[in-house]
Amino acid sequence: MNRDLIETLRTAISGESEKPITLMEVCGSHTMAISRFGIRSLLPETIRLISGPGCPVCVTEITYIDYAIALSRQPATVVLSYGDLVRVPGSHSSLERERAGGADVRIVYSPMQALETARENPDKEVVFCGIGFETTTPGSAVLIKSAAEKNIGNLSILGAHKTMKPAMSALLESGTAIDGYICPGHVSVITGMGMYRELCNEYPIACTVTGFEAEEILVGILSLVRSIQNGGDPVQNAYPRVVREEGNPKARSLVAEVFEPSDAFWRGLGSIKGSGLAVRREYETFDAYERFGLEVEEGVEPKGCRCGEVLRGVCTPAECPLFGNRCVPGDPVGACMVSSEGSCAAWYNYS
Numbered sequence: 001m002n003r004d005l006i007e008t009l010r011t012a013i014s015g016e017s018e019k020p021i022t023l024m025e026v027c028g029s030h031t032m033a034i035s036r037f038g039i040r041s042l043l044p045e046t047i048r049l050i051s052g053p054g055c056p057v058c059v060t061e062i063t064y065i066d067y068a069i070a071l072s073r074q075p076a077t078v079v080l081s082y083g084d085l086v087r088v089p090g091s092h093s094s095l096e097r098e099r100a101g102g103a104d105v106r107i108v109y110s111p112m113q114a115l116e117t118a119r120e121n122p123d124k125e126v127v128f129c130g131i132g133f134e135t136t137t138p139g140s141a142v143l144i145k146s147a148a149e150k151n152i153g154n155l156s157i158l159g160a161h162k163t164m165k166p167a168m169s170a171l172l173e174s175g176t177a178i179d180g181y182i183c184p185g186h187v188s189v190i191t192g193m194g195m196y197r198e199l200c201n202e203y204p205i206a207c208t209v210t211g212f213e214a215e216e217i218l219v220g221i222l223s224l225v226r227s228i229q230n231g232g233d234p235v236q237n238a239y240p241r242v243v244r245e246e247g248n249p250k251a252r253s254l255v256a257e258v259f260e261p262s263d264a265f266w267r268g269l270g271s272i273k274g275s276g277l278a279v280r281r282e283y284e285t286f287d288a289y290e291r292f293g294l295e296v297e298e299g300v301e302p303k304g305c306r307c308g309e310v311l312r313g314v315c316t317p318a319e320c321p322l323f324g325n326r327c328v329p330g331d332p333v334g335a336c337m338v339s340s341e342g343s344c345a346a347w348y349n350y351s
């Protein structure tokens with residue numbers, strides 16, 4: 001960490017910040033980095049930082065978790081998931097608890113491990129829990145295409161992939177007071193800058209893409225302060241060493257080949273039109289919803305948990321009455337305390 005540079009940036013932000021503004025980071029990795037580096041404590045009182053719906057595990061709806069649990073109870077079925085998702089409480093259980101009870105639930109680090117598992121277990125159904133934003137969707141698309149090409153008949157994906165721009169629009173439509181978005185660096189590698197230009201044409205908002213080091217986050221905040229207070233181009237790329245204007249068109253076209261836009265339900269934000277990605281009809285044999293057709297009741301959120309409001313930036317984790325007492329990382333009540341990118345976990349670990 002370059003302390004001199006951080007001090008220079010802190011002074012510049014304080015010097016240029018006049019009226020009160022609210023900035024929202026919409027990336028779970030930013031949420032964690034902002035807490036870890038103590039960025040809030042470096043800013044003047046005029047700048048309020050709030051967290052948004054950028055943690056993929058946190059925004060995955062509880063009914064999806066219940067569906068994954070129902071799948072894990074099917075005979076001869078292996079459920080594969082990223083680590084954090086396994087610990088997220090469903091309405092009455094979690095994948096972790098099902099595994100402790102004997103279900104075949106395995107943690108994977110890449111979608112392609114699902115292909116190997118399916119090959120090694122031809123007598124079992126293998127289901128991959130595919131969640132996440134633009135960054136992770138290409139991996140799920142490659143998995144489905146590879147399974148189709150290799151005629152793997154016992155593999156499917158339980159998909160809950162989402163796209164960022166509709167959620168960012170929905171937040172602005174909902175009336176949450178946000179002057180600027182600290183935009184997600186990883187997602188932007190895929191999307192490029194175009195979606196932020198569209199957003200800024202549609203709403204009075206500034207968007208800056210930035211990286212994850214303390215200095216990079218402060219550069220992003222300085223850029224937003226300048227855009228908001230002085231006018232000028234509301235879209236800035238403060239992460240040019242990684243994010244290109246055009247993003248990654250090849251990855252986007254791969255995703256478009258396998259998935260199509262659909263409505264999706266977000267924890268805390270509800271159903272958002274066109275914010276999800278559903279498996280296309282040509283590949284429906286790899287869609288776990290089509291393949292199993294299970295009936296699962298609408299999920300019930302944990303009593304007292306304010307994850308929904310935390311994800312909308314309406315309240316801070318510390319304003320939840322369960323924070324730090326009934327809800328801690330070792331025994332989480334809600335998804336935002338489970339995920340390593342969740343706001344509640346970030347506040348608990350660093351604030």
Ligand code: SF4
Pocket residue numbers: 304305306307308310317320321322323324327328332333334335336337338344
């Ligand atoms: S502290 Fe726990 S119960 Fe409260 S909002 Fe966060 S995750 Fe939910």
